[in-house]
Amino acid sequence: MPATASPGQPRVCVPCRLAAIGAVVAALAGGFAYAAGWLTPQRLTAQTVIDQFQHNAGQHPGFRRNHAKGVCIAGYFDSNGAAASLSKAAVFAPGRTPVIGRLAIPGGNPTAPDGSVPIRSMALQFTQADGQQWRTGMNSTPMFAVRTPEQFYRQLKAAQPDPATGKPDPARMKAFLAANPAAQALQAWLKQHPPSSSYANGSYHSINAFYLVDTKGQRHAVRWTMRPEQPYAPLSDVDKGVPSRLADELSQRLASGPLRWHLLLTLAAPGDPTDDATQAWPAGRRQVDAGTLVVERAHAQDDGACRDINFDPTILPAGIAPSADPLLAARSAAYALSHQRRTREVALGAR
Template identity: 45%
Template sequence: MEHEDLKPPAAPARELRRRSALIGIGAVACVGAVDVGAFAYVSGRATPDRLTPGRLADGFETVFGKHPGFRRNHAKGVSVAGEFVASGAGTSVSEATVFEDGRRTPVTGRFSLSGGVPDVADATKTVRGLALRFDLPDGEQWRTAMVNLPVFQDRTPQGFYDRMLAFKALPDTGQPDPEKKAAFLAEHPETVRAMELAKKHPPTSGFADSTFNGLNAFHFTNGSGGSVPVRWSMVPLQPVRAAAKGPIGRNELFETLIDAFDGGPLRWRLVLTIGGPEDPLDDATLPWPDSRRTLDAGVLTLSSVHTEASGNARDINFDPTVLPRGIAVSDDPLLSARSSVYARSFARRTGEPDTKGTVKVTGKHDD
């Protein structure tokens, strides 16, 4: 199925286009070049209980089932495209060309919901994702995968894996085993703190008015060689509204997003937060103080939304360690783990049978 550019259509085509964008959400056909990313997370001799990228990918399949051709996490999503226009402020901390004043950088991205079920029902409390690839001059890229949480819920890859299994929904109740959940939380006070912080930042009404955070720390180096730790966020320029109370339509978050594009482009401000000497660089469960210096680095404008098809975000591995000059990884253990697991997931889905994007998601009036 070819992708469709959803520009403001005439009514009755609007409903047809909305439905077209929600057919085949997230599926990937066979891709010629496999972008395998880095496997820095795995080193040393393998043991039966060692947490490898393969075991982590298997964990997603244990929790969410196997869905050939789809991402192991954030399986439900749509592709978007646009550009980033830099304000020039970012050059004070990074030599990356993306921050040069007035630079217009093409962007390919993807909105998604967490979890490995490609046709899962939308829910306001489900974690939302925004992944982006900035295509810079000379073949450089900047890839980032952000979520609408203020902090990550796990400090280490092992913690993430253990929580995923402990919180697996039971078939008969649809809820986690209360004993396993309680045991995990008793052993991980950092996760309890992170969850409490998330409660203080309730979700907004949808994708368009969500703030998306990078969560991990990175090292930025400017043209003079000065280096500072940075975390970044995409802050919406659309009006922010509270999320609906109670259940919503099966695809309501995505349908509302597509409808929003009917009214024109959507915009976010890229905010860089500069860390202080005492701020943690290796623990994404801990927030940095609100008093930290910030820079308005420019505006992301997303102008179109597409069915996931060959050539758009469907085929991208949003490895957060793919970085341009002027941005480097920190010692956060989650970064190398994300890189290697994303690569394993990408290799699996591109080697699986071609689903041809045939998973159907019904419209809002067919719930």
Template identity: 60%
Template sequence: MPDSSDTSPPQRQVWRWGVIAVAVMILALAFAYVGGWLTPRRLTPQRIVNALQDNGGVHPGYRRNHAKGICVAGYFEGSGAASAYSTASVFRNVRTPVVGRFAIPGGNPYAPDGSTAIRSLALRFDLPHGQQWRTGMNNIPVFVVATPEAFYQLTVATRPDPATGKPDPARAGAFFASHPEAAAFLAWAKSHKPSASFATDSYDALDAFYLVDAHGQQHAARWRVVPEASDEVGAAPKSDDNDFLSQDLQQRLAAAPQRWRLLVTLAAPGDPTNDATKAWPVDRTTIDAGTLVIESEQPQDSGPCRDINYDPTVLPEGIRISDDPLLPARSAAYADSYLRRTREEAHFPGTAQADAAKPESK
């Protein structure tokens, strides 16, 4: 009598195909979950970027946020002072090439420079052996919200009303009333006087990171860059010039390189590393890590920054991300935005360049 465990060749083939089918199904379900198809209420990078796109409009080939910007290049001269806290070569007494981008927030690449008081500076440090350090900073001392979910809700709450082109005050007010953590940002926004130049602003990374020393010990840190230049007395943004920030930077760089000090602040025990809405006390240890020198600029449609995704989680050895929930969310959303705009350029070569040549973009 045959052994009941024996399986005929046709049965074995069916069994194998069944295993393959189950594996494919599991993979498909995994992709569906990541894409949010099975959990439509779950926040995904696509939903965040869609919300940004809904606010700023669709401009093929451009970033979905901070769409209007200018490429810059230069170097960072490390002072060596931060080397005791991090093994990253950028902090040694060496020169590291930098490719950066100044920008204003929003998805409209034609927005007037005076439409917002917020400016940004993104940098890519090109370290030896193919390592990179990418960081995105803003001229604000704290972020407006602490979580990706709150950022998404804020984006929806401040969506421009088609009738007025501005956010609905009642809807925006209701959001801020339910998010008291935004109070520090709102206080800054109420009192802040916009500078007249990209070159005279300080830029803060806001999120916490860990510096890792030669012994493997982690040191919670935040960093910012502080300019050596300053606004002239009475200087103010030019309300009649939509592109005054890029023109001012061009003029300054034609005269001389522009410089910032990179200041690294170390946390004390108990300082929050997972909440970018909370500033650390001003008496914390701050290290002058070196000098950022910007030497040149180029239009973003043809400059070296165009194809860079300034993902703040791209870090060299000696720097690690913290438990701040905004960091992985920023990484994922940046990647989605990058894929959208590069796909648009691939399907419609010259999209951004042709779009920039439209009369309304001048």
């Protein structure tokens, strides 16, 4: 995760930005969580959440605390200019912007079989010619299971393995789902949408809402999706048993040429929620195809360019702004602490 943020970037809070570039120490975790606006009376902090990830997955020094297993990608974004009227960000002007990214699966175990989870993720860093960056982390689901950091922490607690079995207690997870109907909605969606057979043929969604800001200062609420040119196919039962099927298959596809996704910007209508990631916007909202992501190369994450990037979704160029979704501040704080821990572990000889 890069250790610098571009000058002039809008930030949620200075401590979060400093944490994201590795300039603070773990003792400030509570401080930046408070500044980010998600420290609760129950003392829920970035440290509490990241510690819970470690309880669930075990200790894996040098790796991300979530989405630990992945592969680096590199290429460029070819903007067609269609979104230039909606945002003054240079990334939307006609032309190419270099991109470094990462494809991964959720979870804190870097050796987990690819078939162990039904979700894939895509994280990207666009670097504009003026040095400003746009970082985004997307999932293969169009909504999230919970609305608030507190609910997310309770979900992690419910999924904590029972020491006697090494697996989550079904009763605890059932109780969590009963208390959180939105999480049930996501489970229902996953049953209707089997995981893709490849990183290359899956769609990836921002889930959280943001604002595009045009040259007149007008704000346009938006979510985005990376839609692949490769046709979707579900993961087969046979491939579920291949531990690293996704990375291997990606390399095979890239040997035949670049892979492409279209960046679709979905604009909110009046009344569409911008602070609740559990609610997908209705079909039929205006969409703008802003251009094409072209992935040319993939590299192992151990030494790839994505290894040290903090894909904090609140690192944004002028022309893109965060919404009031409480998960965004929480993600920024948690990603920063995860980055601080793993880069320190690497410096001490891990991996």
